[in-house]
Amino acid sequence: MPETIKKPTKASKTTKPRGKAYAPAKNPITPKKMGRPSNYDPEIARIICEQLSEGIPLRQICRENEGFPAWRTVYDWMGRDPELSASIARARDIGYDAIAEECLHIADNQTITERVTETEDPKTKAILRSVIRSDDVNARRLQVETRLKLLAKFHPTKYGDKLGLHGVEGAAAIKTEDANANKFLEVIRNMEMSKRAG
DSSP, X not given: OOOOOOOOOOOOOOOOOTTSOOOOOOOSSOOOOOSSOOSOOHHHHHXXXXXXXXXXXXXXXXXXXXXXXXXXXXXXXXXXXXXXHHHHHHHHHHHHHHHHHHHHHHHHSXXXXXXXXXXXXXXXXXXXXXXXXXXXXXXXXXXXXXXXXHHHHHOHHHHOSOOOOOOOTTSOXXXXXXXXXXXXXXXXXXXXXXXXXX
């Protein structure tokens, strides 16, 4: 008797259970957190204040020190902690003086640069190389001016060029009067009074 071959049956489609929310199986392995730390660390905050007081910008501190948070995170810390915000403000104020001292150092010390020029001798076709060593005054001037302009923006009352008229803090604003305008008004009043009288 010949053997009968059974045809394979079609696989039945799995259906979602009715009345229950369908959720895929959860992965038991929790992913590792990526990026810089965002939790407040008092030791990192102390180091940031120290380096700010030396005139190093906050972004540079966060970028160059391994394990430090992003600069935005430091601003978040400052928003949550007024004491940290005051400490960073004091450190920055001290850092501005450090930048001003750096300007004096740059102005007083020469920056020797070498400029190499190569020319070809038309007769012998040999290449002649000359080295000129000199103080790069323009580079030093640019460094000093850049720092001074930044200081004027950071702390205009201390390092700015503009002179302002300021009253005592908490007191009424200083009033200025034009003496000539007052005299002119008095002359007009006297003229009107003399017309009425006469």
